[in-house]
Amino acid sequence: MNLSSLQYARRFDQVSGSAIREIFKVIAQPGMISFAGGNPSLAALPDEKAAELSSLVLKENGKAILQYGATEGYPALIESLKAWIPAHLGFEAPAVLPVTGSTQAMDLLCKAMINPGDRIIVEDPSFLGNLQCMKLYEAELVPVDSQEDGLDVCHLERLIQAQKSKMIYTIPTFQNPTGKTLSLAKRKIIAELACQYGVLVAEDDPYRDLRYRGEALPPIKSFDSEGWVVYFGSFSKIISPGLRVGFMAGDAGILRKCTIGKQSSDVHTANLTQAIVDQFLRQDLLPDHIARISRDYAAQCDAMLEELARFPAGVSYTRPEGGLFIWVELPERLNAKDLLQQAIARKVAFVPGTHFYCGGEHENTLRLNFSASTLDQIHEGMTILRKLIEESL
Ligand SMILES: Cc1ncc(COP(=O)(O)O)c(C=O)c1O
Structure with missing residues (x-):
């Protein structure tokens, strides 16, 4: 029998990763200026320091690192995180679980909490990878309106009141894809609503340390008195995504369930990369490293904003204070997928915004990443985009 009768699990029915994967094939082409991914710049990756720390930890504790953990x-790393989280993030975590990138935090929390049909309230647009994860657990995604200062908390409360929701998924700082940051007042309100209505909050905060302007805001988790907020941290954007180290911080009972779920996912996150991240924290290497990469990213962000200021009237965009992305809205009649085809022909790539919305549409939006391109590439690529938009108006 050939494979034509093969039936995939129902959980894949809502999931298609294809459109974005196609774009990532294109950006691998030589000469392409890519505003499409969310990668740190090559200059930001601390390869020499990682080599030095890797050698150090293997010499000091090699047998344990090479054994199952x-x-x-x-x-x-647990010890370092328990000191770093209150000092750096401003909350006490009853429990901490290192995970294989914060991607795994979302997977484990869904594994522990979500039954098919459970409702999860999500920002609209939101991070595609985690939207896919929630769909794979057959959650019903409920979009909440977005405003300049993050999700609309009045709409959020109406949604919670209308029908029981299990979870709220939010990226409060320099959101992917919009670059928006949730205001302080809204952070407090979300923590209060979670407690009042008994809804979990998955607070996904991988960009908070990449701040180029303005004051750092406390995480939602720091206003959580009862344990309804589970905080996801990641070292991907501030050390290296290839190390695959992130963490969950929150209620001990919830994290215990996630730990049991993790046993069958990957047994544990690689000891070697956890030990490298531990050294970054233990030796207090992050402040200088983050200051250095933030200086470069700030200049890249400014260069892109400077180019956007020359775009024709009717094109609007966010002005993020940090992170890796700028969100652009074209006049309604323009279609970002068509623009992408023309841009690719001119060796420029980005991601059309429609892919980040639960229900698609919003064809006139796009996400631009500035971290992975040089200043020259940003000026050149943005000039090409501007001319293409001018021609289509
Ligand atoms: C909002 C958000 N959460 C999580 C991740 C994944 O991070 P990690 O590499 O820690 O799995 C990303 C990566 O782009 C992201 O944008």
Whole structure:
């Protein structure tokens, strides 16, 4: 029998990754200026320091690192995180679980909490990778309106009141894809609503340390008195995505369930990369490293904003204070997918915004990344985009 009768699991029915994957094939072409991914710049990746720390930890604790480790995490990293989280993020975490990138935090929280049909309230637009994860657990995604200062908390409360929701998924700082940041007042309100209505909050905060302007805001988790907020941290954007180290911080009971779920996912996050991240924290290497990469990213962000200021009237865009992305809205009659085809022919790539919305549409939006391109590439690529838009108006 050939494979034509093969039936995939129903959980894949709502999921298609194809459109974005096609774009990522294109950006691999030589000479392409890519505003499409969310990668750190090559200059930001601390390869020499990682080599030095890798050698150090293997010399000091090589046998334990090369042996199977605990699902609960590499002990030294847990110790460092327990000191770093209150000092750096401003909240006490009853429990911490190192994970294989914060991508795994979303997967484990859904594994622990979500039954098919459970409702999860999500920002619209939101991070595609985690939208896909929630769909794979057969959650019903409920979009909440977005405003300049993050999600609309009045709409959020109406949604929670209208029908029981299990979880709220939010990216409060320099959101992917919009670059928007949730205001302080709204952070407090979300923590209060979670407690009042008994809804979990998955607070996904991988960009918070990449701040180029303005004051840092406390996480939603710091206003959480009862444990309804589970915080996801990641070292992908501030050290390296290839190390695959992130963490969950929150209620011990919830994290225990996630730990049990992790046993069958990957047994544990690689000891070696946890040990490298531990050294970054233990030796207090992050402040200088983040200051250095932020200086470059700030200049890249400014260069892109400077180019956007020359775009024709009717094109609007966010002015993020940090992170890796700028969100652009074209006049309604323009279609970002068509623009992408023309741009690719001129060796420029980006991601059309429609892919980040639960229900698609919003064809006139696009996401631009500035971290992975040089200043020259940003000026050149943005000039090409501007001319293409001018021609289509
Ligand atoms: C909002 C958001 N969450 C999570 C991730 C994944 O991060 P990690 O590499 O830690 O899995 C990304 C990556 O782009 C992201 O944008």
